[in-house]
Amino acid sequence: MALKRGFYLVCGLCSLALGLLGIPLPILPTVPFILLAAFCFARSSDRLHHWLMTHPWFSEALNDWDKNRGIRKGLKKKAYVVSGLSFGVSIAVVPLLWVKVMLVCCAIGLGFYLWRIPELED
Structure with missing residues (x-):
């Protein structure tokens, strides 16, 4: 189980990094990577998932996606x-x-x- 959580944590951190890079870079999309990071953090780290879901830049869009798709x-x-x-x-x-x-x-x-x-x- 620890290996699975570690895999999701690494994927979540990489996705978050790519999503943040996508803000200033024209080709790299932000939203799919932030959604993937939220998915991975939900399965690996309650603290990071809570941080991402309450972050001022992403919380509204993530909660809209989570509740209403x-x-x-x-x-x-x-x-x-x-x-x-x-x-x-x-x-x-x-x-x-x-x-x-x-x-x-x-x-x-x-x-x-x-x-x-x-x-x-x-």
């Missing part, structure tokens, strides 16, 4: 805008055509993923 309309619009701007700048800056095509495909995939998430009223 959706995100607020305003947060979803922000995700569309920030993702679109990030991908747009990245596509404009990158000189290689194959990378531009890959970025467009990633942007479409992310847009489709966000579109499928149920919206909650603000």
